[in-house]
Amino acid sequence: MKDVGSGPAGCAAAPLSTERLGAAFQQWNALLEALPIGVFVCDREGRIVRHNRRAAEFWGRPLDGAGRNDVPIYHSDGSRLDKTSSRLDEVLATGAPARDVEATVERPDGSHIDILANIEPLLDEAGELIGAVTCFQDVTEVKRARARVNRLDSWVRRVVELSPVAMYITDDQGRVLSFNPAAAQLWGRTPTVGEDQWCGSHRLYHPDGRPMPLDTCPMAIALISGRAVHGLEAVFERPDGSRGAFLAYPTLLHDSAGALMGAVNMLVDISERKQAEERQKVLVDELNHRVKNTLASVQSLAAHSLRGGVEPGRMRERFEARLVALSNAHNQLALRRWQDADLRVLAEDVLAPYRADHRVTLDGETVMISARTAVSLSLVLHELATNAVKYGALSIPAGKLAVSWRRIGPRLLVLEWQEADGPAVAPPTHKGFGVRFIAGAIGGELGGQVEHEFLSGGVRCRIEAPL
Secondary structure, eight states, rough: OOOOOSSSSTTOOOOOHHHHHHHHHTTHHHHHHOOSHHHHEEEEEEEEEEOHHHHHHHHTTTTOSSOOSSSSSEOOOBBBBOOOGGHHHHHHOOOEEEEEEEEEEEEEEEEEEEEEEEEEEOTTTTEEEEEEEEEEEEEEHHHHHHHHHHHHHHHHHHHHOOOOOEEEETTTBBBEEEEEEHHHHHHOOOOOOOSSSSSOOOOEEEETTOOOOOGGHHHHHHHHHHHHHHHHEEEEEEETEEEEEEEEEEEEEEESOOOOOEEEEEEEEOHHHHHHHHHHEEEEEHHHHHHHHHHHHHHHHHHHOOOOTTTTEEEEEEEHHHHHHHHHHHHHHHTTSSSOOEEEHHHHHHHHOOOSSSOEEEEEEEEEOOOHHHHHHHHHHHHHHHHHHHHHHGTTTEEEEEEEEEEETTTTTEEEEEEEEEEOOOOOSOOOOHHHHHHHIIIISOOOEEEEETTTTTTEEEEEEEE
């Protein structure tokens, strides 16, 4: 017993009260022996005067003499009991019963059992305290089972706490009772337990964008209708305005009688999947657009490259060169998964054949441009380089070319093409394919502006294009 002196003892030279107690229990001997619990009786001084067989089995040895219990007894926390302050002594001192006393008994062989005891004071006909009766039972297996349940409960709680899936529990009225860290992270807020109802989200929306009142969310539907609803999609909004999407799996909880106690909800965050689906849709739409633009570009290149009056071999060479420029732009974009391109890398690629003798210089900050801008600028730079090789600064060894660019504000790109020390040039009498193509690519495709100047030392071209 936790605080009960229980163990082998006898009663040598017991006082009158002890003799009276022993005689009284003779007639109950058969009944005591039949009980499945341990029972022993002590006199006013705490000396054991009677016990049954089950008590001796719990102690691990029979009675063999007089005196108080000498079996080691421990508190439920593992500390050894000081018998001078035991609950039995308290009962004998005060006459007040002791209920549900837990303790651990150590047997002679070193084994231990957990017991649960109840101690009742014994009074004579005059109401005088003459002893106490203690009933105790072995609850070792019960405590072990309880410990297993507690460990399992702790393990389950730990799993829920560490789970990357958002989970929370409500009562039958939808009031939030508990939630794991993943749920708070998904909601972007910490709900108030017992006050927040149905869900911890700041705001909810249907997948089509319509507002979803909290009392129509999946958890509310499950609790109000009394049926589980699985896989309903909702869009959640955090207090900071960011949004995401989840699939809800509310499951109802019932007690042993079948009455509704509440529900547990698991929220599977599908925000990344929805974003991926949206990106895929955008990419498909963009791909269709790019294919159409590319075909239109190829058609335009072919129409102008194969225009009459030029020797067929020259036509083919000119057309292939323009296709290579278009292909190089696509290669650069493919490396960046068609998200953007580095303008410097693009310019280096187009002008690589002319930079070996250091006549071409590039100067500009790192500017990432969109896929559409990259394709257009790549073809524009190719046309400018082709004309420079044929008629401009790159047609003679002394000629030089400087290409520079810069941002003006966050949304405007300025690119300048400046030739120097080349042959004298004059404004053309008519606009050739290169000039028309540059004007169409920058003005028509990108919504920018182009300025051409035909100076004595070479051509100057200034391009402004929105980023």
